[in-house]
Amino acid sequence: MTRHYELPLTGLDSEFCAAAIETALAAMPGVVTPRVEYNNRRALVDVDDSQATLAGIIKTIRNVGYDVPLEKYEWPVEGMTCASCALFVESTLREQAGVTKAAVNYANQTAQVETFAGVTPQSLRVAVQSAGYDLTLVPTVSTTKDPVMALRGRVVAAAVLTLPVVLLGMVWMEWRYANYLMMVLSAPVVFWLGRNFFVHAWKQARHGHANMDTLVALSTSVAFVFSVFNTFAVDFWHRHGQHPHVYFEAAAVIITFILLGKFLEERAKSRTSEALKSLMGLQPGQATLVTAEGKTETVEIASVVPGQLLLVRAGEKIPADGVVKEGLSFVNESTITGESVPVEKRAGQEVFAGTINQDGSLFVMVNKPIGDTLLARIIRRVRDAQGTKAPVQKLVDKVAGIFVPAVLVIAVLTLLAWLVLGGTAFLTQGLLAMVSVLVIACPCALGLATPTAIMVGMGKGAANGILIRDAESLEQASKIDVVVLDKTGTLTMGKPVVAEVLWMDPSTAEKWTPVVYALESQSSHPLAMAVSEYCSKEGGRVAVGAFTQLSGLGVQGEWQGRSVLAGSQALMKSQGIVIDQFPVERPGASLVYFAADGALQGVFVLSDHLRDEARDVVSRLQSMGKRVVMLTGDREEAAANIATAVGITHYESAMLPAAKADRIRSWREEGKIVAMVGDGVNDAEAMAVADVSIAMGEGSDVAMDVARMTLVSGGLRKLPMAMRLSQQIVATIRQNLFWAFVYNAIGIPLAAGVLYPVNGFLLNPMIAGAAMALSSVSVVTNSLRLRTRKLE
Numbered sequence: 001m002t003r004h005y006e007l008p009l010t011g012l013d014s015e016f017c018a019a020a021i022e023t024a025l026a027a028m029p030g031v032v033t034p035r036v037e038y039n040n041r042r043a044l045v046d047v048d049d050s051q052a053t054l055a056g057i058i059k060t061i062r063n064v065g066y067d068v069p070l071e072k073y074e075w076p077v078e079g080m081t082c083a084s085c086a087l088f089v090e091s092t093l094r095e096q097a098g099v100t101k102a103a104v105n106y107a108n109q110t111a112q113v114e115t116f117a118g119v120t121p122q123s124l125r126v127a128v129q130s131a132g133y134d135l136t137l138v139p140t141v142s143t144t145k146d147p148v149m150a151l152r153g154r155v156v157a158a159a160v161l162t163l164p165v166v167l168l169g170m171v172w173m174e175w176r177y178a179n180y181l182m183m184v185l186s187a188p189v190v191f192w193l194g195r196n197f198f199v200h201a202w203k204q205a206r207h208g209h210a211n212m213d214t215l216v217a218l219s220t221s222v223a224f225v226f227s228v229f230n231t232f233a234v235d236f237w238h239r240h241g242q243h244p245h246v247y248f249e250a251a252a253v254i255i256t257f258i259l260l261g262k263f264l265e266e267r268a269k270s271r272t273s274e275a276l277k278s279l280m281g282l283q284p285g286q287a288t289l290v291t292a293e294g295k296t297e298t299v300e301i302a303s304v305v306p307g308q309l310l311l312v313r314a315g316e317k318i319p320a321d322g323v324v325k326e327g328l329s330f331v332n333e334s335t336i337t338g339e340s341v342p343v344e345k346r347a348g349q350e351v352f353a354g355t356i357n358q359d360g361s362l363f364v365m366v367n368k369p370i371g372d373t374l375l376a377r378i379i380r381r382v383r384d385a386q387g388t389k390a391p392v393q394k395l396v397d398k399v400a401g402i403f404v405p406a407v408l409v410i411a412v413l414t415l416l417a418w419l420v421l422g423g424t425a426f427l428t429q430g431l432l433a434m435v436s437v438l439v440i441a442c443p444c445a446l447g448l449a450t451p452t453a454i455m456v457g458m459g460k461g462a463a464n465g466i467l468i469r470d471a472e473s474l475e476q477a478s479k480i481d482v483v484v485l486d487k488t489g490t491l492t493m494g495k496p497v498v499a500e501v502l503w504m505d506p507s508t509a510e511k512w513t514p515v516v517y518a519l520e521s522q523s524s525h526p527l528a529m530a531v532s533e534y535c536s537k538e539g540g541r542v543a544v545g546a547f548t549q550l551s552g553l554g555v556q557g558e559w560q561g562r563s564v565l566a567g568s569q570a571l572m573k574s575q576g577i578v579i580d581q582f583p584v585e586r587p588g589a590s591l592v593y594f595a596a597d598g599a600l601q602g603v604f605v606l607s608d609h610l611r612d613e614a615r616d617v618v619s620r621l622q623s624m625g626k627r628v629v630m631l632t633g634d635r636e637e638a639a640a641n642i643a644t645a646v647g648i649t650h651y652e653s654a655m656l657p658a659a660k661a662d663r664i665r666s667w668r669e670e671g672k673i674v675a676m677v678g679d680g681v682n683d684a685e686a687m688a689v690a691d692v693s694i695a696m697g698e699g700s701d702v703a704m705d706v707a708r709m710t711l712v713s714g715g716l717r718k719l720p721m722a723m724r725l726s727q728q729i730v731a732t733i734r735q736n737l738f739w740a741f742v743y744n745a746i747g748i749p750l751a752a753g754v755l756y757p758v759n760g761f762l763l764n765p766m767i768a769g770a771a772m773a774l775s776s777v778s779v780v781t782n783s784l785r786l787r788t789r790k791l792e
Contacts, residue, residue, distance in 0.1 A: 001049050001050070002047065002051050003046070004045070004047075004052075005043075005045045005046075005054060005057070007042060007043040007045065007057070007061070007115055007116065007345040008041060008042050008118065009021070009041050009043055009066055009067070009068060010067045011065065011068050012036075012038055012515060017038070017066065017256040018037070019036075020041075020065075021036045021061055021064060022035065022036045023032055023391075024060050024063070024064045024655070024700065025045060025057065028056065028060055029046055030047075030051025031045060031474035032047070033046065034045040034046075041791050043068075045645065047331070047431065051305070051485070054100055055101075055513070058070075059217050066570070069116070069117040069720070070114050070116060070117065071113075071116075071119070072113070072114050072123060073112070073114075073115070074111070074383070075110050075113070075135045075136055075137055075737060076135070076136040077104060077109055077128070077133055077134070077135060078109075078134040078135070078136060079132065079133040079134055079200065079203070080133060080239040081196075081211060081212055081444075082122055082213075082444045083106050083209050083396070083444060084210075084447075084609075085106070085133065085448020086105070086447060087357045088131060088133075089104045092128055092131045092287070093124060093165070093761075095127075095591045096123070096124055096127050098116040098118065099115050099124070099364040100115060100116065101114040102114075102116045106447040106451060107447075107455055108455060111135065122137070126135055130207075132200075132203035132499075145764075147266055149265050150268050151263040152263055154193050154236050154259050154263075155256070155259045155260050155263050157663065158189050158193045158256040160256060160258075160614075161188060161389045162249070162252040162256045163764035164181075164185055164788060165182045165186050165189075165252045165253075166249045166253065167247045168182050169182060169246070170249070170398060172241065179231040179246050179265075182227075183227070183228060183247035183481055184223065184232060185248075186248040186249070186251055186252040189762070190221070190252065190255055193259065194216070194259070197214070197255075198213075198221075198527040200213035200216045201213040201216075208789065210408060210442060210685060211404055212404065214347060214408070215404065216254070216255075216412075216449075217409075218438050218700055219434075219435045219438035219765070221251075221437050221741055222431060222434070222435055222438075223254070223639055224247075226431055227247045230245060231246055232501060247348070250744065250764070250766050250769075253765075253766040253770075254435075254766065254768075254769035255769075256771045257766070257773045258305050258772065259770070265779075265780055266449070275448070275525075279375070279378060280379055282317065282375060282481060283317075283353060283354055284301060284317045285300070285301055286298050286300060286301060286319070287301050287304050287320065288310060288312070288316075289304070290308075290309040290310065290311050296311055296623065296704055301319050301320070303371060303748045304366060305320065305366065306344060306367055306368060306369060307324065307366065309365055309366075309367075309368050310322065310366060311361060312351075312358070312361065312364055312685070313361050314357060314358065315356070315358070316356070316357055317353075317355070318331070318351050318353055318354065318362075319353060320353050320364070320368065321350075321351070321353050321366070321367060321368040321373040321375075322350070322366040323349070323365050324345050324347050324348065324349050324350075324351060324363070325352055325363045325364065326362075326363050327344070327362040328360055329344075329345055329662075330359040331351060331355050332341065332355060332356040333352065333355045335466070336354055338559050342441070352373065353375045354373075354375040366640055374712075378462060378712070379596065381462075381467045381469065382462045384470070390454065390471035390473070390475050390730075391471065391472055392450065396446050396737065399446060399741075403441070404441075404444070407437065407441040407748070408438075410752065411434045411437040412752075415430045415431065415434040417430075417752075418430025418433055418753065423453075429756075429762060431754055432762065432765060435764075435768075436751035436752075436764070436765045437748055439751070439765055439769045440747040440748060440750075441772070443547075443572040445776050445778075445779045447745075448780055449740050450471070450736070450737070452736070452779065452780050452784040453729055453782075453786065454733075454784035456729075456784060456786045457728065457788060459785040460725065460786055460787055461725050462722060464791060465711065466710075466711060466721060467523055467709065467710040467712060468707045468708070468726070469709065473692055473749070474726050474729055474730065475726075476708075477689045478726040480626060480692060480723060481627060481673045481674070482625070482629060482667050482673070482674045482675070483621055483628050483629070483719075484629050484631055484633075484663075484676045484677065485628065486632060486676075486677065486683050487638075487639065488527070488590070488628055488633055488634065489526055489678070490677055490696060491610065491611060491630065491716070492608040492609060493608060493609045493611060494532075495606070495608065496608035497530055497534070497606065498531060498534035498584075498603075498605070498606055499589065499606060499774060501605070502584060502603045503602040504599075504600060508601065508602075509538075510586055512543050512594065513538045514540050514542045515536050515544065515559050516531060516594050516602075517535035517536055517540075518542050518543065518559070519544055519554065519555050519564060519566045520535065520592075522544075523554075527590055527592055528566070542559060543558070544564065545557060546558040546568050550567065550571060550657035551656065551720055552658070553568055553570055553574070554592075554593075558729075562597050563597060564594075564595070564596045565577070565594070565596075566594075566595075568590060568591075568592070568633065568654070569593065569635055572591070572593050575595070577595045579593060579600050581743055583599040584605065586605050586637075589605050589606060590606045590607075590608065610645055611716055615647055616722060617716040620720045621719070624723065624724075628650075629648070629650045629652075630648050630650075630651040631651070631655065631660045631778065632653055632655065633655055633757065636654065639652075640653070657685045659683065660685070661688070661689045664676060664686055664689050668691065669688075673691045673692070674690050674691050675690060675692040676689075676690035676692075676714075677696070678695065678696070693707045693708045694707055694708070694709040694711065694719065694722065695709070695710045695711070695717075697708035698709055708724055721791040728786060729786065732782060732786055733784070734784055736779045736783065739775075739778065739779060741773070743775050747768070747771060747772075
């Protein structure tokens with residue numbers, strides 16, 4: 001099928017730019033005669049969607065240096081009652097012009113939508129409304145009762161009315177007025193307390209669709225109407241030699257059980273997002289601002305901006321990310337990191353919003369906007385992750401899409417089979433079997449199986465300092481074969497310090513130190529930053545021109561017409577600079593060489609402490625059946641020393657970022673699932689090609705943006721926990737899906753009466769209703785078990 005896209009573009013400043021995009025798009029399989037209009041800043045693309053995707057087109061445009069502006073939204077969806085509803089809303093949104101992605105989560109009743117700039121939310125709302133649902137675009141103050149409390153009231157009322165109906169139908173059925181009283185008592189249960197089933201079913205019918213409400217409404221109305229007919233048409237049945245039976249109690253009990261199931265389901269679902277709610281509750285609403293005059297005043301947190309000074313008293317939550325300017329205290333960061341031991345904070349150290357100041361007062365200089373604090377980023381990451389779908393959900397969506405129509409067909413075939421093959425009471429038994437089929441079928445269990453497990457698991461991960469980007473990463477992480485570890489910042493603390501400086505001519509130290517400082521201060525590599533910090537204390541800084549960063553090698557520039565270099569042994573060799581004349585024997589140390597005018601001038605010897613937990617973590621990973629590998633850009637001696645210390649048998653040294661990425665690709669081509677754990681800019685390329693990329697929380701923002709998982713704190717200790725968590729979540733999803741599929745595969749044939757010819761068993765519709773209600777509850781309850789399972 002060919003699709004036409006009109007993509008808005010940014011970054012175009014010439015016809016040459018438009019031609020570059022056209023060339024890149026034309027090289028894509030499945031893209032037909034792309035045209036880029038420079039004046040209109042847009043790309044017109046026809047795509048064979050069997051060969052190319054919109055996401056691939058956008059990625060290609062971005063790869064050549066331009067962008068397609070996109071807007072992301074998340075809205076509550078009203079009116080969804082089962083997985084079929086969620087799937088229908090999702091397909092409706094995806095069909096709208098300008099929508100690039102849409103994912104609807106039945107468990108938390110939300111839609112995540114990505115659109116081109118210019119698509120109005122109101123137009124999407126109209127489309128959803130035309131499908132019989134609604135989007136809440138603007139948060140409003142609700143004056144209605146909590147849905148759990150409202151359902152509780154309905155369940156109690158339904159139970160009060162249904163109990164006498166059951167007693168009349170089971171004990172006093174021979175009483176002259178029993179049928180009339182049952183009809184009066186069951187009518188409000190079915191048509192008032194169960195009115196939502198009929199309202200939603202009617203909305204779906206108007207749009208040519210059916211969902212779980214359709215099944216409930218059809219089954220209970222058939223049972224009720226058939227019973228009313230039997231109540232007033234007794235003579236009709238007597239003339240045909242049969243005694244009429246009524247099923248008012250079945251209709252009432254079905255509604256009561258399903259309402260009870262919905263109540264238990266809603267209560268359980270509300271608990272699946274408790275971790276996210278608790279994170280959102282960490283942000284204090286107000287802050288104490290220190291004015292320029294030294295006075296304090298209480299301000300709303302939304303008004304706080306970077307550069308302001310805040311006072312945080314003992315016992316208060318820190319309102320924003322910042323740096324301690326004055327004061328000494330211990331801060332409980334467990335709400336963010338999962339680490340229970342309070343951390344000492346003094347001047348110059350960083351603190352985070354949502355953590356609790358335990359002892360003394362702290363004066364904190366805000367360094368990030370309120371919307372970009374670590375806490376805000378964690379909340380966004382968790383919310384986005386909870387709305388993603390695991391790959392297995394694609395199969396579930398396909399089943400859910402045809403589930404209700406298939407059940408309706410099976411119900412009709414069941415009735416026809418009983419009419420043709422049934423005995424003397426064929427009509428009554430056929431109607432009962434049809435009602436049971438309609439009632440016992442449960443698309444809700446299918447719809448809840450994956451999202452509830454993901455919501456609970458992602459929340460538990462966040463509470464333990466483990467952030468997972470999406471459900472696909474989760475599934476991949478449960479199957480990891482090879483764990484690749486970087487050395488600096490991953491196995492080591494990532495805070496190297498200069499232990500020694502060796503100059504070819506010690507008298508030149510004063511001349512060259514400012515030059516080295518000027519070079520290394522422009523690099524973000526941990527070793528360069530350590531050298532820069534050391535040099536800043538030893539002397540001034542000079543101006544270096546023609547600066548170039550050589551990824552994975554070092555830096556180079558010009559000073560007073562002289563070529564200067566600082567970096568690794570590989571950089572020196574690539575420039576033909578002889579270093580053998582100045583051998584440095586420092587086992588385990590990292591070396592940064594400095595050269596000028598093609599000659600070695602000095603060597604900086606750096607030491608970096610091994611993480612205390614590194615050896616234990618490597619051992620635990622190996623005991624889990626993972627192959628642990630270290631890939632580092634450092635020299636052979638330093639790499640061998642670290643590998644031996646932590647128990648890694650396979651390592652490779654002196655690797656450039658591209659070589660790391662190539663090695664990971666080679667393992668993937670062998671069919672291995674590879675995880676890359678890193679912390680810095682130099683790890684980003686390798687992390688991007690790994691199946692699962694894991695960033696250390698103390699590392700760079702670039703690595704965290706690339707990463708599929710982030711270990712907020714706790715060093716490497718969180719790594720085995722993250723893998724175990726992913727295995728637990730995936731196992732729970734499989735258990736839920738197994739139960740949901742098996743339940744329907746067994747329940748529907750039983751309800752149709754497949755055992756009746758064998759042993760005379762015919763499922764009572766009331767039992768079918770109870771089974772249907774409990775199936776959803778069991779799936780949600782199984783997901784909630786994740787909260788109590790240990791990760792250690």
